[in-house]
Amino acid sequence: MGEVILQMSKIRKSFPGVLALDDASLTLRAGEVHALMGENGAGKSTLMKCLFGVYRRESGEILLSGREVSFKSPREALDAGVAMVHQELNQALKLTVAENMWLGRLPRVRRLPFLVSSEKMRERTRRVFSELGLSIDPDVKMESLSVSERQMVEIAKAVSFDASVIVFDEPTSSLTEGEAEKLFEIIRLLKSRGTGIIYISHKMNEILRICDTVTVMRDGRHIETRAAEELSVEKIIKLMVGRDITERFPKREKKPAGELLRVEGIGGEYSRLKSASLTLRSGEVLGVAGLDGSGRTELIEAIFGLSKRRGGRIFLSGREVMNRTPAEAKKNGFALLTEERRADGIFGIRDIRDNITISSLKKYGKRIILDERQMSRDTKEYMKAIKIKAPTERTKISTLSGGNQQKVILARWLLTDPRVLLLDEPTRGIDVGAKHEIYLLINRLAESGRGVIVVSSEMPELLGISDRIIVMSGGRVAGELLASEATQEKIMELAAKYA
Numbered sequence: 001m002g003e004v005i006l007q008m009s010k011i012r013k014s015f016p017g018v019l020a021l022d023d024a025s026l027t028l029r030a031g032e033v034h035a036l037m038g039e040n041g042a043g044k045s046t047l048m049k050c051l052f053g054v055y056r057r058e059s060g061e062i063l064l065s066g067r068e069v070s071f072k073s074p075r076e077a078l079d080a081g082v083a084m085v086h087q088e089l090n091q092a093l094k095l096t097v098a099e100n101m102w103l104g105r106l107p108r109v110r111r112l113p114f115l116v117s118s119e120k121m122r123e124r125t126r127r128v129f130s131e132l133g134l135s136i137d138p139d140v141k142m143e144s145l146s147v148s149e150r151q152m153v154e155i156a157k158a159v160s161f162d163a164s165v166i167v168f169d170e171p172t173s174s175l176t177e178g179e180a181e182k183l184f185e186i187i188r189l190l191k192s193r194g195t196g197i198i199y200i201s202h203k204m205n206e207i208l209r210i211c212d213t214v215t216v217m218r219d220g221r222h223i224e225t226r227a228a229e230e231l232s233v234e235k236i237i238k239l240m241v242g243r244d245i246t247e248r249f250p251k252r253e254k255k256p257a258g259e260l261l262r263v264e265g266i267g268g269e270y271s272r273l274k275s276a277s278l279t280l281r282s283g284e285v286l287g288v289a290g291l292d293g294s295g296r297t298e299l300i301e302a303i304f305g306l307s308k309r310r311g312g313r314i315f316l317s318g319r320e321v322m323n324r325t326p327a328e329a330k331k332n333g334f335a336l337l338t339e340e341r342r343a344d345g346i347f348g349i350r351d352i353r354d355n356i357t358i359s360s361l362k363k364y365g366k367r368i369i370l371d372e373r374q375m376s377r378d379t380k381e382y383m384k385a386i387k388i389k390a391p392t393e394r395t396k397i398s399t400l401s402g403g404n405q406q407k408v409i410l411a412r413w414l415l416t417d418p419r420v421l422l423l424d425e426p427t428r429g430i431d432v433g434a435k436h437e438i439y440l441l442i443n444r445l446a447e448s449g450r451g452v453i454v455v456s457s458e459m460p461e462l463l464g465i466s467d468r469i470i471v472m473s474g475g476r477v478a479g480e481l482l483a484s485e486a487t488q489e490k491i492m493e494l495a496a497k498y499a
């Protein structure tokens with residue numbers, strides 16, 4: 001690692017009613033990959049936005065290559081060699097990939113500087129993409145890409161500025177495993193060029209794999225900075241939450257009862273799902289494992305009627321249900337927390353209460369008007385149950401930290417009081433402490449006789465919270481394991497069966 005290129009000290013920043021940063025510091029060297037960790041709402045994104053000129057700090061000092069800086073806009077930060085990949089995607093979906101790459105710095109036609117050279121734009125995009133090993137067509141509209149491809153474009157854009165400091169704010173939360181590997185290669189490349197990298201993530205294994213240094217924040221303050229090799233998952237957790245979490249996966253007392261849901265030979269009309277069958281008992285947590293593209297997401301989407309089904313039958317308590325549409329599935333007592341909730345689940349301009357109650361408005365019908373007091377009461381209860389960090393239940397959702405936004409969407413589905421809860425990556429982007437709360441909540445739901453199906457790519461999580469695990473491979477169920485006898489190796493073996 002080289003010399004210090006960035007030094008942020010004693011940064012303070014508040015918002016109405018919230019002291020987001022109290023005394024935050026971070027030192028970054030050239031060629032260093034520096035993890036910034038902390039619970040949801042700890043102030044990680046805010047600190048980086050203070051660096052990047054999105055927010056103005058109230059006090060504190062930022063030195064870039066020894067010179068004090070105070071960027072008034074992201075533009076200024078970029079010009080000075082600081083780039084950032086944001087936690088939320090903010091792209092012009094109607095424009096092409098190439099246009100998004102060069103937005104704000106469009107290459108001009110020589111001699112006719114008022115004309116944008118689309119030729120140059122395309123060619124430069126191709127050059128960046130090929131250097132990074134991306135196979136995305138620069139000419140297609142942004143909206144035709146998947147969320148994970150959009151994220152890769154965003155990453156490529158940040159890299160294309162040739163910055164000396166790049167901030168990645170939870171870059172892998174919407175990437176496939178293959179794309180995440182590609183990102184790690186890109187990070188290795190940047191590191192070898194001497195770029196300093198700040199990496200924010202809640203994925204412990206990722207952090208310990210690619211980072212040199214870890215800084216932990218809590219409540220807007222710097223807590224600790226250490227070399228990654230001195231740390232373990234347990235030590236990081238302890239620093240983040242400020243106490244020992246003795247059991248990462250809480251135990252459930254009650255055993256599962258009789259059959260609640262049976263799915264027979266369900267396939268997807270337009271998806272990779274070929275044919276899958278499963279049963280779910282009331283009081284049971286069924287884990288769904290599998291690699292990306294194995295059809296695990298498609299399976300629960302087909303059960304929920306979100307994607308068109310080909311064949312197969314679904315029985316709830318022995319009675320056949322059709323679940324042709326999500327609305328019908330919801331009426332039948334199903335709820336689905338989708339994987340892409342950040343892209344399609346949030347009503348940004350509304351407050352927490354509206355976002356939580358929006359799928360349960362019927363409950364609050366009081367003659368013509370809505371029972372707002374009850375809405376507020378329920379919202380507050382859920383905010384407490386899963387520790388949503390916000391000043392009040394009427395706080396705008398867009399001002400919450402990323403992880404807290406996710407919790408709001410989870411609460412929305414819990415409030416519909418489903419009999420079968422389908423969760424796709426329920427703890428993605430959520431910090432360890434809050435993960436624990438969500439596991440407790442899943443346990444409570446199961447113990448009250450509901451059935452829960454959890455898709456997760458985090459194997460320790462699946463092993464820790466499921467009673468039983470089915471493993472998807474190539475659009476089919478490759479096998480089933482009792483959690484008590486399952487291991488990561490056994491799961492991987494099944495996952496490769498038809499892949």
Ligand SMILES: Nc1ncnc2c1ncn2[C@@H]1O[C@H](COP(=O)(O)OP(=O)(O)OP(=O)(O)O)[C@@H](O)[C@H]1O
Nearest residue numbers: 015020040041042043044045046399400401402403
């Ligand atoms: N624009 C804003 N207006 C009001 N409050 C805000 C705003 N941005 C952030 N906050 C508040 O500042 C605190 C820190 O939020 P921040 O987004 O920095 O957390 P984070 O550490 O990035 O969390 P996560 O892991 O969930 O992304 C939170 O309490 C959040 O609600």
Ligand SMILES: [Mg+2]
Nearest residue numbers: 045087401402
């Ligand atoms: Mg954040």
